[in-house]
Amino acid sequence: MKKKILIYNWIPFDETEGKGGGVTVYTKNLIKYLAEHTDWEIFFLSSGRAYDRKCRRTYIEQTTNIFGKNCRSYQIVNSPVLSSAHLSFAYPEDMLEDRVLKKVVGEFFAVWGGFDIVHFQNFEGLSLSVLELKEKYPKTRFIYSLHNYYMFCPQVMLWRNDRESCTLRRCGRACISCMPRDVHKRKVIYNQQINYELAVAGRVSPLRKELQNVLEGTCKAYDKYQSGKMWTGVKKRLARNFQIFRERNVWHLNQYMDVILAVSGRVAEIAVNYGVDAGKVAVSYIGTEAAANQKGYGYYPYNGAVFYLCYLGYMRKMKGFYFLLDALEHMPAELAGKIGVKLAAPATDKEAEKRIKNLKKKFAQVIYYPGYTHEELPEILEHVQLGIMPSLWEDNLPQVAIEMKAQGIPVLTSSLGGAKELTRSEKFVFKAGDREAFIERVAFFVRNPERLEEYWRQAPRLMSMQEHVEELKTFYMGK
Incomplete structure (x- = not known):
């Protein structure tokens, strides 16, 4: 049946x-x-x-x-x-x-x-x-x-x-x-009614659109008057x-x-x-469909030249993006000179973009991607030795960590959330929000790149959709 x-x-x-x-x-x-x-x-x-x-x-x-x-x-x-x-x-x-x-x-x-x-x-x-x-x-x-x-x-x-x-x-x-x-139930429902009408009829009367603008302006004026009170x-x-x-x-x-x-x-x-x-x-x-082609080993072994780190995600505090910027800015110049940094995140903060640009003064190379698609991941992750997941919240199990692992990139994660479970090796975990602990762990792998293999020796395979x-x-x- x-x-x-x-x-x-x-x-x-x-x-x-x-x-x-x-x-x-x-x-x-x-x-x-x-x-x-x-x-x-x-x-x-x-x-x-x-x-x-x-x-x-x-x-x-x-x-x-x-x-x-x-x-x-x-x-x-x-x-x-x-x-x-x-x-x-x-x-x-x-x-x-x-x-x-x-x-x-x-x-x-x-x-x-x-x-x-x-x-x-x-x-x-x-x-x-x-x-x-x-x-x-x-x-x-x-x-x-x-x-x-x-x-x-x-x-x-x-x-x-x-x-x-x-x-x-x-x-x-x-x-x-x-x-x-700044969320007003009446305004949200009105906006959703317009979206629904567009989906069903393909158009909305000019009067309805004008009323939407009036409602938007009224709510903004109310929010300004209340000032959070x-x-x-x-x-x-x-x-x-x-x-x-x-x-x-x-x-x-x-x-x-x-x-x-x-x-x-x-x-x-x-x-x-x-x-x-x-x-x-x-x-x-x-x-995950990514499991079908998972590498199961470090796809880009360190060649003794530039050691590449990569962050994929968003310019958000909870994701650890600003923590990462701060840690990179405070990284000793001697260590930074051996490292290349790849950052892929939608451009939502002009000041952050300036800080990324300034990193080029002491790192061997800095490449910034203002957003990315799934199809672009192989290019972004090319030559990367270590992925970075510096989350400051209990991120359930971030998809980007799974994607990096599938592509043969070991991932260094914070102690919060589920990403640390992608390997059983504690070498790939640092205390969330601890800048010195993060820098120390990166330095360890730059000086001992052969230890990156521990990630794979203690990593369970990603689960396919069939499994x-x-x-x-x-x-x-x-x-």
Whole structure:
């Protein structure tokens, strides 16, 4: 008998604007593999992005997708919960108290006679009431993949005030300081209504566009007037709702999920520390198409001339980009003269670009790529001896670290997040945020390049999509 699986993510897997990051890519790859290698009926559902001004009720509609008949895709229209989490941050009560989504998703279940498996890639765009459907469909396997920390942190990344990794045991008043102050629910919904109208009708009336500009200007004026201040009553309400946010989320995960899949051992550890039932947590490293051509050894051995380091990512503090710039600026000239640096990150900070240019004064070579595509990776990584992942937050399992490893580049990572699990050698880990520890570790490999091979001797192979899906099936079937 064919299995029937419903896969949920807040954003369509075939969106073309790069939103949703690696989870969107993973979801697409998972659906693609299931469609090509199983006879299962595959359904996909998204929520929190489509809003229809002509109909106020919440409903589900079918959408088109790149896999055609091989995957039936749907979206929830007029969801009471906005997505992504950034847009719903200031409205935790929507997720905690809504009952409409349980009814609407429940009707969707009934139309299709239920599902054998429901695999949540995220929970943004849904309310907790949806999980209560497990009571009506006890034989349906509810699976949740911990790609991020949304169920523990309304900011998603456990990254406090764009300054430090958050280790607070409880949500509450402290969450307010992280909350974006320029997100207005009415404005967001109006903008999404226009996007929806464009997608359906191909055009929007000039008056609607003019009203959009007026609303945008009004919200900016209000933000300027408020200047970050908040009414005491609003602050108390938010603090109370944030306080119960993590508590209720964890309770619902423990109560209704059959399996909670952590994408790294570190993510599993964090989940259990926040109260998730350890008996329901399993580590499941994601499958990647890059594994098909993984090298499994250092592809560019050091030739005794220039020792190349490479950073791939974004100009963001949490990613460790500015930490890396600072460390490179403080690196002793004698060491820097032996090193070439490749930095690939979208150009979003003119001052950072100036700092990169100044590095050329003491490093053997500095090459900056203002952004990159997947197809350009082989060229960027050419001649690189060591990749750098200096994350300052608990990055679940960064895709760029997987990509570098697949290309035969060992990766030096910070002590935070899951990237350090790509090898068991502790030589390739430094204390997060410790500039001297980072410089010392780089110096060690420059002076002892033969020790780079330790990375590969203690590195588990990357998991292919085939291996990953076979593992997923054991969770799907409850074996």
